[in-house]
Amino acid sequence: MSDAEFKDFVTHRSPALLRTAYLLCGGDHGAAEDLLQEVLERVFPRWRRIRRHPEPYVRAALANAATNRWRHRARRITETALHRDDPQPHVSSPEERVLDHDLVVRALATLPPRMRAVLVLRFFDDLSEADTASALRCGVGTVKSQTSRGLARLRETFAEPATTAPQTTHRSS
Amino acid sequence: MDTRELTHALREATEDLEPRPDFAAAVVSGGRRRRNRNRFAATAAVAGVAAVAAVVAVTVPAQQSAPPPGQATSTPFTPKEDLRLVHAGGALVDDEDVTSVVVHAWATGMDGAPVNGDGVLDDRLGEPHIYWADQTAYGVTALVTQIVRLPADDRVTAEEQGQQRVATGVVATAPGTDEFRLLGVQVDGAGSAGQFLLPDDRTVVAVARPDLAGETGGMWVSPEIHYDEDGTSVREWTAVELTDGIGTVELAEGTNPLNVRLIAGDRKTPPQRENMKIGGHLPLLRTATTQLVTAQRGLPWEGTLTAVEPDGLASPTADTFATAVRGLLEPASYIPEPTRWTVVARAPSGTTVIIGQWQELDHPARLYAVTVGQDGRTVIRVEQVAVLNPGESLPVVYQLPDGEGFLVAAQGQQLSYRLSVGDTWSEPVTDAALVPYTVTAQVRVGTVVVDLPVR
Numbered sequence: 285m286s287d288a289e290f291k292d293f294v295t296h297r298s299p300a301l302l303r304t305a306y307l308l309c310g311g312d313h314g315a316a317e318d319l320l321q322e323v324l325e326r327v328f329p330r331w332r333r334i335r336r337h338p339e340p341y342v343r344a345a346l347a348n349a350a351t352n353r354w355r356h357r358a359r360r361i362t363e364t365a366l367h368r369d370d371p372q373p374h375v376s377s378p379e380e381r382v383l384d385h386d387l388v389v390r391a392l393a394t395l396p397p398r399m400r401a402v403l404v405l406r407f408f409d410d411l412s413e414a415d416t417a418s419a420l421r422c423g424v425g426t427v428k429s430q431t432s433r434g435l436a437r438l439r440e441t442f443a444e445p446a447t448t449a450p451q452t453t454h455r456s457s
Numbered sequence: 458m459d460t461r462e463l464t465h466a467l468r469e470a471t472e473d474l475e476p477r478p479d480f481a482a483a484v485v486s487g488g489r490r491r492r493n494r495n496r497f498a499a500t501a502a503v504a505g506v507a508a509v510a511a512v513v514a515v516t517v518p519a520q521q522s523a524p525p526p527g528q529a530t531s532t533p534f535t536p537k538e539d540l541r542l543v544h545a546g547g548a549l550v551d552d553e554d555v556t557s558v559v560v561h562a563w564a565t566g567m568d569g570a571p572v573n574g575d576g577v578l579d580d581r582l583g584e585p586h587i588y589w590a591d592q593t594a595y596g597v598t599a600l601v602t603q604i605v606r607l608p609a610d611d612r613v614t615a616e617e618q619g620q621q622r623v624a625t626g627v628v629a630t631a632p633g634t635d636e637f638r639l640l641g642v643q644v645d646g647a648g649s650a651g652q653f654l655l656p657d658d659r660t661v662v663a664v665a666r667p668d669l670a671g672e673t674g675g676m677w678v679s680p681e682i683h684y685d686e687d688g689t690s691v692r693e694w695t696a697v698e699l700t701d702g703i704g705t706v707e708l709a710e711g712t713n714p715l716n717v718r719l720i721a722g723d724r725k726t727p728p729q730r731e732n733m734k735i736g737g738h739l740p741l742l743r744t745a746t747t748q749l750v751t752a753q754r755g756l757p758w759e760g761t762l763t764a765v766e767p768d769g770l771a772s773p774t775a776d777t778f779a780t781a782v783r784g785l786l787e788p789a790s791y792i793p794e795p796t797r798w799t800v801v802a803r804a805p806s807g808t809t810v811i812i813g814q815w816q817e818l819d820h821p822a823r824l825y826a827v828t829v830g831q832d833g834r835t836v837i838r839v840e841q842v843a844v845l846n847p848g849e850s851l852p853v854v855y856q857l858p859d860g861e862g863f864l865v866a867a868q869g870q871q872l873s874y875r876l877s878v879g880d881t882w883s884e885p886v887t888d889a890a891l892v893p894y895t896v897t898a899q900v901r902v903g904t905v906v907v908d909l910p911v912r
Contacts (some may be wrong), residue, residue, distance in 0.1 A: 287485065294481040303471035314778050314783045317476060318735055321484055328488025349615050385470035386761070386773055388463065390797065398614075407460055408467040421615025435460070442458050445552035 290331045290377055293325055301342060307404045309349035310393025311386075322351050344419035347405055351397040351420070391441045395434055402430040403438075473772050505724055514874040539623050541602045541651065541664060541905040546701035547591030551600070555611050556587055558637045559599040562628045566639025577613060578624060578644070580606040588625070588651075588664065589703050596636075597630040598662055600703070602651075605644065625651035627662060632656040632746050643758035656715050656745040661706040663739065665699045665721075676704040677728055677738075681716045682787050682817055688825070688841025690787040690817055692726040694717065714743050715751055715819040718789040733788040753823035755814045756847050758798035758868040765802040767809040769833035776800040777811040781827040781836045790817045800853055800866040802891045807831040810864055812855055821845065826855050826864075850905040856912055857892075863892040863909050874900045 298320065305316035305323075321343045327334065334341045392400055398420070405416045406427070413431075417424045470808040485749030516674040550553045563585045567573050579884045582604040590599035605858065609619045626642040645648035665676050676699060679692035694899050697704035697719075722728040743749070761774050770777065779795035796813035803809050809829040816822035824842035828865035829835065842855050865872065873882040874890060877897040883890075885901075892898050 287489075290488070291481055291485050298476045298480055298484075299474065302476050303474050306474055307467060309793060311470075311776070312795055313474065313772075313780045313824075314735070315793040316474075317480065320476070320902050321480065321487065324484045324486035325490075328485070343772055348614065351614060384760075385466040386775060388466040389470045392467075403463070404467070407464045408471075410464075422611065423619075426611070435458075436461075438463065439458050 289335060290328055297339060303345060304404060304409055305346050307408055308346060308390060308401055311389040319349055345408060347401040347419055351401050392440050395437060399430045399434040402427055403434045406431055488864060498862060541588050541625060542586050544588060545703045546703060547589040549590040550587055555590055559587055559590060559601060559628045560585055560641050562625060562637045563601045572639060572642050577604050577608060582606060583740055593660050593662060593705060594707050595657050595660040596630050601626050601628055627653040629655060641742045643742055652719055652739045652741045654714055654741055654743045658745050659708045663704040663719060665702060665704040675761045677722050678706050679718050680708055680712045682790055682820055689785045690904055694788055712793055713819050715749055717741060720789060730788060735788045736791040737789045751819050755816050755845055756852055760798055762800045762866050762868060762889040764864055764891040767801055770809055771834040774811045775802045777829060778811045778827050781839045782815055782825045785839060787817060790824045800864060800889045802864050804857055804861045806861060810857060812853055812864060824853060851900055851907045852903045854909060860894045862894045863898060864891060865890055865900050870902050872900055872902055874898060
C-alpha cells in the first residue's frame with residue numbers, strides 16, 4: 285500500500301516538483317529531472333515517516349540537493365580558473381514592465397546555488413521566510429539577506445541594455 | 458523588476474514542463490533498489506569488517522536523504538568502517554623514512570591555506586592514515602586519509618553541518634621543488650573521493666577497492682571524446698589496472714586533462730553508454746600548478762533568433778533543444794550548460810526547427826539541429842550539424858531535409874538571399890532567415906556573400 289501511495293504521489297506531484305527543480309538547476313530540464321529522480325529515490329525508503337506531509341519534505345530535499353555542491357568540491361591547492369565570455373543578457377527597455385521569462389531563468393542561473401534556492405522557494409513556490417529558512421536549514425535572517433542580495437543582482441541584470449560583453453571568471457568546483 | 462514580475466516570469470517559464478512518461482516508474486524502481494541496498498549494507502556491517510570489505514564499496518555505503526524540515530540531521534554513515542581508513546598498500550607504506558615525511562606533509566598542508574584556509578577541515582579525528590605509498594611514474598607518491606568533522610556553521614551546507622567525512626589527500630613532490638607536500642585533498646561526499654592527477658598531468662592515482670587487487674575492470678579511464686558519424690559523442694574506455702587498493706594510469710603525452718574522465722564501473726566490460734548516469738564519473742583532482750583554461754569556442758549570442766515564428770511549440774526553444782540534444786551527448790562529460798541562444802523557424806511542412814550549440818568540455822563547440830513535429834511537442838529528429846566556426850560571416854547554416862530550405866543565422870546582421878546569381882536580393886531581415894532550397898542559393902551578410910553548401 286505504501287508503494288502504491290508513493291507512486292501516486294510521484295505521478296501527480298512530479299510536474300510541480302520538476303518546475304521547482306528546473307529553476308534550481310538554472311533552466312536545465314535534463315539536470316532537473318535527474319535531480320528530482322535522485323531525491324525521490326532517496327525519499328522512498330523513508331516514505332512511511334513522511335507520507336503525511338511529503339511535498340514540503342521533498343521540496344526541501346530538492347533545494348538542499350541542488351545547493352549541496354560542497355560534497356563535489358575538490359579542495360585543491362591550485363585553483364583552475366575557467367574564463368568564460370559571459371555577456372549580460374539583452375533586456376527590454378525600462379518602459380516595458382514584462383520580463384522575458386527565458387532571460388529571467390538564465391539570470392537566476394547565474395546566482396550562487398543557495399541564493400537561487402532562496403529566490404525559487406520564496407517567489408516561485410511561494411514559501412514564507414520562515415518556511416524557506418526551515419527548508420534550507422538556515423536562519424530567517426539568512427533568508428532575508430539572501431533574498432535581498434538575490435533580487436538586487438537580478439535587478440542589476442535587467443536595469444540597463446547590454447552594451448559590452450564583460451568577462452566573468454568562474455572557479456571550477 | 459518587482460517580486461510579482463519575478464513570480465510571473467518564473468511561472469511562465471515553467472508552466473509547460475512535464476517529466477518524461479516513464480518517470481514515476483523509474484523513480485519507484487530506483488527507490489526499491491535503494492531500499493534493498495540499504496538493508497543489505499546494514500546487514501553486512503553487522504556481519505563484520507570482512508563482510509564489509511567483500512560487498513560494500515570502499516566509500517560511503519549509502520546516500521543520505523535530506524532531513525525533513527524542522528528535524529535534526531541524522532546520518533547512518535560510519536566513517537570508521539571506511540576501508541580507506543583501514544587498508545594499507547604499496548611497497549613504501551611500511552618504510553618509516555617515507556611515512557614520517559608523508560605524515561608531516563599532511564599535517565602541515567592541512568593547517569591553513571590553501572587547502573584549509575577557511576578552517577573547514579580543522580576538526581580532524583584520530584590520526585592520519587597512510588592508505589598507500591609507492592613509486593609512480595611521477596615519483597614517490599602517497600595517499601593519506603583521515604576523518605574530519607565538519608563545522609556546525611554555514612561554512613558548509615546545513616545537511617553537512619557536524620557530519621563526519623573522510624578526507625583523502627595526495628602527497629608527493631611539489632612541482633619546482635624537491636619537497637614532499639600535500640598537493641590536493643578530496644573530502645568524501647558521494648562516497649568516491651580519492652582520485653588525483655599528479656603535477657605531470659599524466660599520472661593518475663585513484664583509490665580503488667582493495668578486493669579487486671590483481672584484476673582489471675572496476676575502474677575505467679577515457680582521455681577524450683570522439684564523435685560518431687551521426688554526431689553522437691562517445692568515449693573509448695580502457696580498464697585501469699588495480700593493485701593493492703590503487704588504480705594507476707599513465708595518460709599519453711599531450712592529453713588534455715580537462716577532457717579526461719574516470720569511472721568506477723563493471724568489472725568485466727567497459728561502461729555502456731545506455732547504462733551510464735549523467736555526471737556519474739569520479740572527480741579527478743588536478744594538482745599541477747599551471748593554469749588550464751576551458752576555452753569558450755561557441756558563439757556569444759543570446760536569446761532566440763526567429764527566422765519564421767513557430768506555431769504552438771509546447772516548451773521554450775532552449776529547453777526543447779537541451780533536452781533533445783542530451784541524447785547525443787556523452788554522459789560522463791555532461792555539464793549542464795545549455796545553449797544561451799537558439800535559432801528557430803517553422804518549416805513549410807509545419808514542423809519546427811531549432812538550432813543551438815553545445816560544447817563538451819574542452820572540445821570545439823558544435824551546432825545541433827532539433828526538429829519538432831507539427832504537434833509542437835514530439836521531437837522527430839536530432840542531428841549534429843557541424844563544428845562551429847565563430848569566425849564565419851554566417852556561422853549558422855543548416856539545410857533542412859526534404860528540400861525545405863536552409864536555416865541561416867548571424868546575430869545582429871542584416872541577411873538577404875537570392876536563389877541564383879543575378880537574381881534580385883530579398884528584403885533584408887535581421888538575425889535569421891529561412892532560405893528556399895536551390896543548389897545555387899546565396900546569402901548576403903552585410904556586404905559578404907556566402908554560397909550555401911548543398912549536401
